[in-house]
Amino acid sequence: MKLDFHKDAGKDWTRLTGEAACHPAGDERRRVAIVLDEKVISSPQVDPSVGCQAGLPSGGTQITGSFSAKEARDLALLIKGGALPVPVEIVEQRTVGPTLGAAAIDASAQAALIGAAATALFITFVYRLFGALAAVALAAYGVISYAALVGLGVTLTLPGLAGFVLAIGMAVDANVLVFERAREECQDRPARSLRSALTTGFQKAFSAVADSNITTLLAAGLLFFLGSGPVKGFGVTLAIGVVASMFSALVIARALTEIAAGSRFVSDYRGVNGIARPGSVRTWLTRKDPQLFRKPVRWLVVSTALVAVAVAGIVVRGVDLGVEFTGGRLVEYSTSRPVDVETARSTLADAGFGDAEVTTAGDGDISVRTGKLDNDGEHTLREALATEGGETTKVRDELIGPSLGDELRRNALIALGVAVFVQLAYLAMRFRWTFAVASVVGMVHDVVIVVGAFAWLGRPVDGIFLAALLTVIGYSVNDSVVVFDRVRELWAGNRKTPLATIARRAVLQTVPRTVNTGMGALFILVALAVLGGDSLADFALALLIGIVVGTWSSVFTAVPGALVLERTTGAPPPVPGKASRRARAPRRDPLDNGARV
Template identity: 65%
Template structure:
């Protein structure tokens, strides 16, 4: 065993052991659709300077989303109800009262010059807008300090983070970094305070949160008068516990609420999906995963078995990473996680197909040497395809918010875990197996010595797929036009997450089974109705926008399920995916496409980058167009599927372009179109096998997963099929045409 193999083996063992420990000790929260959670109803209150209208409530909702879901993986539901109420549903909350308290804190952070001490607190309780010049507040010890008007606010803060000072033994504190004018303002404020004598109250800076001094440190004697503290950062110290410091940092980062809120109701709600739907989806995921594993084993034999083991390790590592981040798993999230396992086979297939080529060329006389060459030859394709996906994931995380940011987190974790699984775990297992005497004597058992039916047929016939590239482009343009026509003619049926809808709450004489209620409402013409229970006799129905006649039909349907049903609440609710979130997601996607274009242009040529991004846009438009023609809802589940297609669509194109680059280095005489055709034929087996691995899982989810996953699986099936086609017959022909125009 070589030193490199030993290091890889130790890395693999350490990663798997750590992941197993995390998976067994850190629970993953289940989403509102699987387990239910806590519902908190908040009501915005007017102030002397702001009304609690729908606009202020919407702004408040977005600030609350940032507090609840900084990484975008907590899967809360927030929606405006009426003009001044916000319905917040939180999965897996241990202490609803504490959650309501954190949400209700205004988090107005200000930094003040201390004018001196006073024994009077006459205007201590006067509202802030009425005392802009000075105010009196008690410090941490109870001494009253007279404060000047705020010199800095939370809007001047770039970032806050909880830190533990282990060396000095000072415990937990919060580090605050200022931005822009805040950096100069902090230097000016501390420079003024430094002019006071040591020990004088005026040498202190008061840090105030919601009209309470939380820290009032003395300026260090080393700070010169008028110069102040440069660097634009400070620490908020106090007797903080770890949770208190993290909570304070979260509040500062989330920003102040535009208007105050008050919790008016708290209760526990049941899951939005029934037990039957959850069971059916679990069976579908298990069947799909098993079929994918059997397919890989049938194609690649012993190497397929090892790849399946590596994929299991990938699943464990990804799960542990999500658990460590405190992620919440919803049903579409779990389905996407299972799909990621199927798509993670791509890197293994790339290596095995490259090893088959090396073995078939007779340059590598043994499966082991062919495997070594396969890993070496496939590395650039694996790296480039995954880096383009990581670029998209990173930009979604930094530029978007809410569930779109969460998708960037899970996508990035999946990509990194997939690369580790293929390049480390599979490499260790494959090298060890290929060195066994039994496999050396029977090389066909490895799956490397057998080139495969698809490759044999292509090698024998050598079809000229790119003889007329414009025909492929014309076909793609025709399908694109048809999809665009569907969007223009039929329009998009946006779900309640985008448009808002109606929330009707009932109290029933007897308990109502939510599964029966869902079925009855679907039969009555409301298939998208979301039903939740709260206690034994409370039932909530959330639907798209309804007319009064339709709302009456919903009430009549519920009444047939019990002796008597009284309507407690009937309100319009706003979209849970608000305008700001959608705007940020759109900007993130556009910037991600541009960044992918630049990366591919740098790694390959600009025509490759333009072709790959054009094919991605082609895939997105066709997917949206098909859903428009079918009249399927464009909702949060569809958004998850669309982002998955965006994340993985470029991969196939990059693999083909990587092979064109390799061929052009070794063959500088053949025309570009000939090299492109040869690259297409050589990578076609990998494209087919990877697509089949994902198709097994998606078909099982679509057929066996029930209504709750049917649209999600359908969207991804369309996306995978169109993405496979476009990488071969849109991106590559477009690159050929662009090359012709340039030369």
């Protein structure tokens, strides 16, 4: 390994090696120690050919020995790097309050509880006793998820809360899928027992539940390993929530409902169990039988027009990037009267600073972080605070950089891109490449429309919006998977039927699930929007728009897109599964022991 010295360092090296050369060969004092952070990383001996006080040439030297090429490279990097650990000196230490104040957190928790209770009541109203049992399983999901978060020491941030909300929706969706499949079994075969219909419902819903949860878990894992900051937090809570939701739906809810289905009272009284009757939505669709996909291109034109309106909003109005992306100005004030964070937020919002982030700092000071703010704007901001806090003194004023910097944004985009690609590959493997591409197109459709809606509304695109957008992507993919799972099942059993007819049947059969799942999620989001305070208003608004648009795209964008793509491929229809080929005779009722009298 060759060392080159700069300027006076070469002279010092010559002097040092000359002094070491005065000692005999083999003597420890003939060695020159190379020390890094008070540790000797190498101690080569001066060559015997070097004379005392002569030293090695000042321009450079060589270190030879019985080390490998890798060891030589590592040693070169250590010498070249120098003292890597840099001492850190504390210049300033401050205590700051949370971005979401105590009042906002309490309001959000209250809104979440009210929304969850409304969702439980809605499920109970639709599915009667089985819905109430599903609500019990949903409560168990909440306990399991919270215990996992506490056990792992996860810090719950707003993106983490978004992952939690998405997992709640998937837990509700799994139960709704099972109950709707059981309703179909009761409608198709009225003579079969309730327990048999419920068991078949679990079996037929399993593939849709598994595929939607696996795609979500793949995305959550990639967001965790490749992302950073809030994206990583979203991936952690989403993964925990998905695993807990699958356990609550497929284990706890199944155990409770099968025990109830074994009761003669529950089985005999159709109005009690909740699945022996088809439901009002299914009855209405069966009676109307709308012809949805005679011309699928028309639906694609409507979706394209919606995307064009959203893009126009992005181009004309522009995207108002929040302070997390752009940086801005941080001003801290001391007031003569104490002012709580929520009051300060409300006061600044009334003064035209609705996008400012307000927290506490130090001993009761108010810290305001906002985007571009000139001196006149700062004066207006200070006067607004003075109306509540009395005499207001500026104690700190500085420019700040973005908390979501270039590297964090780049990592988030890379993680999201890889996650979408992996989901595309998985869906192509499990379904067909046409279905996978149509699902991703529907997801992009939803993302663009949500961003465009915020552009038209003039709402900021910040960390809260990022959390909501990740949740919208999860809902969109989940909806498309459920619809295409039914298309695959029906097409495999009716291979000679036109795909447009199959798609129409699949959509009509899954609409009750879509409506009931969407309503369950809307209760929570409306509660967050109305009761959660200003801090979560944009979060709930983005999710409300995303769920409505995602429901539309899973039916009127993804399915027509798949129909158009299928016209370009000559691939045959899917082959029926082994279970479908194995038994064409009706399955024996679980209560039938085979005896005949």
